[in-house]
Amino acid sequence: MPRFLFISILGFLYASTAFAQSPQEPKKDPSLFMIVSPDQFHTALKDYVQQKQKLFKVELVSLERTLKTTAGADDPEKVKRFLYDAYRKNHLKYVLLVGDIDVFPVRYMVLDRVTPAAFDYSFYPSDLYYSDLAKKDGSFEDWNARKEGFHVHYFGEVRGEKNKKDPINYDQIEYHPKIAVGRWPVSTPAEVNIVATKSLAYEKSILDGNHPGLHKMGLFHVGGWVDARNQLEKIASEMPMAWKAERYFFSNDNPKFKTLPPNEKNVLALLNEGSSLVVHAGHGSENTWEGCFSVGSLARVKNSDRLPIMISVGCSTSYFAPLPPYEAYVDIQGQEHIGTNRGEVFKEPPPPPAPYQKGKYNPTGLGEQVLKRGLNGAVAYIGCNTGSQPCALTLLDGFMMTLRKAPHPHLGDCWSSAISYYYAKEGLARLKPSDDWYPPSIFFQGMKFMVFGDPTLPLAVQENEEK
Numbered sequence: 001m002p003r004f005l006f007i008s009i010l011g012f013l014y015a016s017t018a019f020a021q022s023p024q025e026p027k028k029d030p031s032l033f034m035i036v037s038p039d040q041f042h043t044a045l046k047d048y049v050q051q052k053q054k055l056f057k058v059e060l061v062s063l064e065r066t067l068k069t070t071a072g073a074d075d076p077e078k079v080k081r082f083l084y085d086a087y088r089k090n091h092l093k094y095v096l097l098v099g100d101i102d103v104f105p106v107r108y109m110v111l112d113r114v115t116p117a118a119f120d121y122s123f124y125p126s127d128l129y130y131s132d133l134a135k136k137d138g139s140f141e142d143w144n145a146r147k148e149g150f151h152v153h154y155f156g157e158v159r160g161e162k163n164k165k166d167p168i169n170y171d172q173i174e175y176h177p178k179i180a181v182g183r184w185p186v187s188t189p190a191e192v193n194i195v196a197t198k199s200l201a202y203e204k205s206i207l208d209g210n211h212p213g214l215h216k217m218g219l220f221h222v223g224g225w226v227d228a229r230n231q232l233e234k235i236a237s238e239m240p241m242a243w244k245a246e247r248y249f250f251s252n253d254n255p256k257f258k259t260l261p262p263n264e265k266n267v268l269a270l271l272n273e274g275s276s277l278v279v280h281a282g283h284g285s286e287n288t289w290e291g292c293f294s295v296g297s298l299a300r301v302k303n304s305d306r307l308p309i310m311i312s313v314g315c316s317t318s319y320f321a322p323l324p325p326y327e328a329y330v331d332i333q334g335q336e337h338i339g340t341n342r343g344e345v346f347k348e349p350p351p352p353p354a355p356y357q358k359g360k361y362n363p364t365g366l367g368e369q370v371l372k373r374g375l376n377g378a379v380a381y382i383g384c385n386t387g388s389q390p391c392a393l394t395l396l397d398g399f400m401m402t403l404r405k406a407p408h409p410h411l412g413d414c415w416s417s418a419i420s421y422y423y424a425k426e427g428l429a430r431l432k433p434s435d436d437w438y439p440p441s442i443f444f445q446g447m448k449f450m451v452f453g454d455p456t457l458p459l460a461v462q463e464n465e466e467k
Helices: 001-020 040-051 063-067 075-090 149-153 188-208 229-238 263-272 296-300 367-373 390-407 411-426 438-444 463-467
Strands: 030-035 056-062 093-097 110-112 121-125 155-158 181-185 216-221 242-250 278-279 307-314 378-382 447-452
Touching: 001 296, 030 040, 030 063, 030 075, 040 056, 040 188, 063 075, 063 242, 063 411, 075 093, 093 307, 110 242, 110 438, 149 307, 155 278, 181 188, 181 411, 188 367, 216 263, 229 242, 229 390, 242 263, 263 278, 263 296, 278 390, 296 367, 307 367, 411 447
Parallel strands: 030 056, 030 093, 093 181, 110 155, 181 447, 216 242, 216 278, 278 307, 307 378
Antiparallel strands: 110 121, 378 447
């Protein structure tokens, strides 16, 4: 038996036994929590489902059976229609999608761009598709109001950078989450074991109140981006008294912000000492928080008994799927493309990517690796799968607002509230194209953020702060 799998199984046994004996086990939530997974992962999920059933009404759903028995335009729509029916009939509240893009379908939304080689279109993965289930009248939200010509295969279209006369919300999507959705971007049963073990251990430590960093939060802000230090300072100052916020801000001539620097040494120290929430603002990339944390840093993280939830509002740190037509991809007809970055030129609207991308077409990034590489790292990661703009700070504000106010905050509830808060605060319903490229970017900001983690994960309970 591989050593890492043996350790993972031990973690399961420990978490299962200790969890059952917990004197502070909360009252069971009557909400329905669905775990939708390929059949190949069901054995690895068995213990996880049993433990979660102590807290929620849980259903483990076969992805294959769902696709076989549910009607829809393609696999993402079949999954969504299945969730929609459960939402209407069974009070579905939380959904965990188990699978990376090689095994679980991803819905790509569409943005118009001024990029001639790409015929002025680009595609981005969006799990908001799976949580935005219904329109205001309760009918199914298919994210596809425009079905003429090639638009029938373009979902969640956002316009305004190239096409100035069309509405920004070209497919008239509702945008508001009806359920809380998270994804485990895993490809093997061993990776399922790792993430499940971490999730149970974290959950137990939070519910028992013995997480070493229970009310500890780290705020890291690297330079070169919009200066958000005042905003992060406000977040820190508004947290309940029990919380301790440690600040690591870039320095310049402003004497107001004198903190320890946001470097790798301090990120690793915070993670290894224990923190329940770690936030990053500033430049990021597919594999880094610029200058302070990277996939390579994970080898020096030792925090399996004190895992955090991590959030980044920087660029690309939740990159996990190709970004067509710039990058190489496989389209819905099975045709391979090298992408415009490598010289491909599209003379007509590019064919959309298939909802599955396998092998060399399945990339990875920091957020995905922090979650599944091993028992250390993080129990959940929220970040952008492509370039992020300063308006993403509004998403962070919405998340923290719910965390502060909810007596029993869950990861998915905080993020769903963040999306709704963002929609209202940034005035998405009123956005119109301008001479600038920014209005459509504001609109689709919430569409391109990923939640890697179980949406039912608890955050530190506010009512315990006097204990």
